[in-house]
Every structure is written in C-alpha cells, then in structure tokens.
Amino acid sequence: MDSQSYMPVPPGIGMEDNFFSLDDILLSHERLPCSTESAFPRLGFLEKSSETRDIPEGTKMEMPLWLAKGLYERKRRVLSVELPKVYREGWRTVFGADPTVVDLHKMGPYYYGLGSQLLHFDSPENPEIANTILQTFIGRFRRTMDSSQNAYNEDTSALVERLDCLERSLFKAGQSGLNSFQLWEKGRSSHLTASSLVINYRKRKITDLQA
Numbered sequence: 535m536d537s538q539s540y541m542p543v544p545p546g547i548g549m550e551d552n553f554f555s556l557d558d559i560l561l562s563h564e565r566l567p568c569s570t571e572s573a574f575p576r577l578g579f580l581e582k583s584s585e586t587r588d589i590p591e592g593t594k595m596e597m598p599l600w601l602a603k604g605l606y607e608r609k610r611r612v613l614s615v616e617l618p619k620v621y622r623e624g625w626r627t628v629f630g631a632d633p634t635v636v637d638l639h640k641m642g643p644y645y646y647g648l649g650s651q652l653l654h655f656d657s658p659e660n661p662e663i664a665n666t667i668l669q670t671f672i673g674r675f676r677r678t679m680d681s682s683q684n685a686y687n688e689d690t691s692a693l694v695e696r697l698d699c700l701e702r703s704l705f706k707a708g709q710s711g712l713n714s715f716q717l718w719e720k721g722r723s724s725h726l727t728a729s730s731l732v733i734n735y736r737k738r739k740i741t742d743l744q745a
Contacts, residue, residue: 561644562600567616615655626666633673638698645698682708
C-alpha cells in the first residue's frame with residue numbers, strides 16, 4: 535500500500551476557503567490594489583514607500599487578500615478594493631471572445647479562485663465577473679480534459695504551462711484516470727478487495743453468532 539507523508543487537502547469551493555489547503559493559503563497571499571478610505575494609525579510600516587507613522591486616508595497600496603478581507607466592511611468604509619486588470623471589462627471582452635487563447639497561469643495563477651474571492655467585495659461589476667469566470671471555465675474545460683486524455687506517457691509540461699491551478703488539478707485527475715484505465719486494460723490493475731469496514735462488520739457478525 536502506498537503511503538504519503540502529506541495528504542493533499544482540496545481548496546474551498548467558490549467564495550469559501552479551506553485553511554487546511556495549501557492552494558488556498560497561497561491564494562490568500564495574492565495582492566490586491568486597494569485604496570484607504572480612512573486613516574490607519576500606527577500602520578505606516580505596511581506601506582514600504584511611506585515614511586510616516588500612519589497611513590493617511592486616500593493612500594493607494596497593495597494588500598494580500600487575507601488582509602483586505604479582514605479590513606473590509608460594508609457598513610463602515612475602511613478601504614476600497616480595485617479590480618485587478620484581468621477581471622476588468624477589457625479582459626472580460628477577451629475571455630468572452632475566446633477563453634482558450636489566454637495564458638491563465640501567467641495572468642494568475644489563481645484566476646478562478648481569486649475571482650471568486652473578489653465577490654466578497656461590493657462592486658457593481660460582480661455579476662459580470664462571476665459570469666465571465668463561469669463561462670471561461672466552461673469554455674476551457676473540454677480542451678483541458680481532452681488534452682489530459684490524449685497525452686499518455688508523454689511530457690505534459692507544454693500542455694499545462696498555460697493552465698490555472700484549478701485546471702492543472704483537473705488535468706492531473708484526468709491523467710490519473712487515463713493511467714488507471716490503461717493498467718486495467720492491460721490486466722495490470724490491482725485486484726478489487728473488500729474494504730476494511732466490510733471486513734470488520736463480518737468479524738463482528740461472526741462474533742455475535744458465536745456468542
């Protein structure tokens with residue numbers, strides 16, 4: 535039986551996040567362009583270019599996603615979050631024309647995850663962002679899975695270099711399924727065995743009958 539020192543934890547779905555997932559931890563450190571709408575006392579050290587003790591109102595700066603989410607409040611406007619360029623109208627037009635031509639890894643690499651997290655912040659463009667993310671995923675999904683199924687025992691680095699992290703995990707899952715099928719077809723797959731739950735249940739049942 536194969537053993538792993540670390541069992542991968544899947545990332546959260548949509549606007550949710552999973553703090554046990556390495557992908558979500560890395561995603562939470564993606565930087566967002568922000569503008570302060572009130573002064574931040576004694577936090578001048580957060581802005582590298584600032585020589586003052588405080589961060590004054592109206593300062594434009596970049597913050598990691600986790601910090602922007604923690605400071606953002608709908609009722610009390612502390613800061614506003616600007617859209618990264620890949621989610622703005624110009625790029626949404628490009629995605630709408632042909633999402634398969636875009637190098638998502640270069641633009642991201644957490645295009646879907648970060649876009650979903652941006653919906654936490656109030657913006658009139660949120661419906662368009664959500665729709666673009668969905669249609670981009672749909673438009674690229676078949677090509678991603680087709681590539682994973684047609685690359686058996688080949689170097690796949692060129693196939694995955696333009697993929698977002700979510701797409702890479704889907705590609706990996708497709709490759710795993712293909713490899714398992716090829717082993718089964720050649721008669722080299724592992725034999726089916728009863729699960730430990732079934733075996734333990736049978737043992738308990740025998741013990742009860744003998745009692």
